[in-house]
Amino acid sequence: MLALTGGTVITMTGQIYEPGMVLVEEGKIVAAGPLDRIPAGVEVDDVTGYLVMPGFIDAHCHVGVAEEIYREEGDDTNEYTDPVTPHLRAIDAVNPADLGFEDARSGGVTTVATGPGSANILGGEMAALKTAGQVVDRMVVRAPVGLKAALGENPKRTYAREKKMPATRMASAALLREALAKARDYQRKLEAAAAGRGEHPGRDLKMEALLPVLRREIPLRVHAHRADDIMTALRIAREFDLLLVVEHCTEGYLVARELAAYGAMAVVGPVITNRAKVELKGISLETPRILAEAGVTFAIMTDHPVVPIQYLALSAALTLRGGLSEERALRAITLDAARILGLESRLGSLEPGKDADIVVLSGHPFDPRTRVVKTYIEGRLVYLPRP
Template sequence: MLAIINGTVYTMNGPTIPKGIVLVDDGKILQVGSDIDLPKQAEIIDATGKFVMPGLIDAHTHVGIMEETYRIEGDDTNETADPVTPHLRAVDAVNPADLGFLDALAGGVTTVVTGPGSANIIGGEMVIMKTAGIVVDEMIIRFPAGLKCALGENPKRVYGNGNKMPVTRMASAALLRETLVAAQTYQEKIHRAAKENSLPPERNLKMEAVVRVLQREIPLRVHAHRADDIMTAIRIAKEFQLELVIEHCTEGHLIAPQLAAAGVKAIVGPIISNRAKVELMNRSLATAMTLYDKGIPFAIMTDHPVVPINLLSLSASLAVKGGLPEEEALKAITINAAKLLNIDDRVGSLETGKDADVIITDKPLFDPKHQVERVFVNGCPVLAI
């Protein structure tokens, strides 16, 4: 049993507690408050003058799949032999020994979404996992957590250079729609076989992955920077009645009313970025603020290793510079990120019954001089400085 006492506790589900107590037992949060009787057997951590928060959530990364040091051997991000690979699974590529996981803990990030890159129209299934552990199967929170897709420049560049479809944005959308229709047909054959008590169709791993999206078991998570690509994703999601999450959403501030009307969610970033390609020319620190103003659910990402994962809090603070209220920026990397990912029953806030993922900092998180001094994942100490 562990008791963190006397710190300023940001619960992220209610008021901040000036001299709060977080009581942890068996990997879960037992109590949070200011007037708690401490069991005699509890290990005490005095956080006087420090700040206590839930572990941070990075809602879009490639940690464990795109390793920084091993540029070839450790890069399993994109299967560029085929533009449609929905049956690929992030869990089969994650290396828990990737140094990026240590960087995550150093930055207070205890939960990540990681998955395929954006070379393919459909890249594969993403996973939500903790950042501490030695076996990926024991680190998983939710799998599959979404089907990664991509529109815009990347698929065109990867396949168009070889004169292979997609060469155009029209072909990108057509490949996605074609695959969704094929999955609908596969699904209908399974239903018909069950109804008629006949043999089902031969298993098709590609179609099984897409059917999970059609049945709204997981969202379609579409990489899209430019406004027209975002609208293409919305158009297709509406046609097939899919749950849609826009990844990056760089020009989301230009079409925020349309995003709100479509009921989509967004994961904004990387915020620390230059105009590395044409579709980033309208990047803005005000994107997150504009989405917030229109009531659009969003989280903030690093896209690690594009931006190092330990800079997630800095990324969120730059959204504050763009006008986003500080509390909302904190929520975008904690409780609101958890809600968007449908894992808020386990992480994202300091509440009774949730996983004891807790960080302690010496200064407020958005102070550029802050240090993450202690990190606990599932109640276990994984970092102390």
């Protein structure tokens, strides 16, 4: 058993213990509370003077898929040959040796949702991974955590050059609807075959990948910056009764009440960016505050490598300039990020039974002077600054 003792413990469930103690055994949190009697025979890590928090979660990035340093050699972000590729799986592209994982640990990021980019209408399955490991299969927390889709400029730009659909926003929506409608027909044929009312339609990997979305087992995670594209995503989600996560959600402040009324969630960002394309014209640091006021659950992303993943906490800090509360900004990279990934029972707070993913900090994570002192994943020390 390991005991982290003496630090200020922020549980992310409303309790702050100063001084506090976190007990860890077999990769799980046993207890988090005030510094009281230290059990006999435990390994003690004295973190007096430091802040202790749950490890940070980046709910949207491309770490391991778009590798650091490399260009074509290590870039597996987009499959440009087909606009509809729901059957692609992030785990088949992740390189655990990507330096981005080391950067993540140095920034206190212990879990990431990584996956395909936004060139395709349907890009493939996203996966939640721990940021330490040599074999991707052992790093997986949950896969898939959503099916990546995209609307707006990126699919149009990619395929119009090839004289293919989609060259318009109408075509983008049509291709997405068409794929979902085909998958629904495939689902009905499978159900009929199972009930003895017809022949098995044969295995179709594209359709199989869409079935968990139609069953509401995972969300459709739609890249959408502009308000009109967000509304298209909502329109299609309503039509097929889908769980919806809006990725980027740049102009979400214009349609926050619509998102809240449907129960959609959002992953906002990257925050540290410029107006690199037309659909970023309306970027605002007030987006997270307005989403919060409307009742939308959201997380903050880096979109690594767009923003280096070690700057996730700084990205969340900037949302305070737009009026977001400090507590809600912290939740956006811990508990609310875990909720969006369907992992709130395992990650995002320091509670008994949850994974012992812990970051020890020299100060508040939103202070740019703060350093990550130690990072633990499942109770194992995975980052210690070089002397």
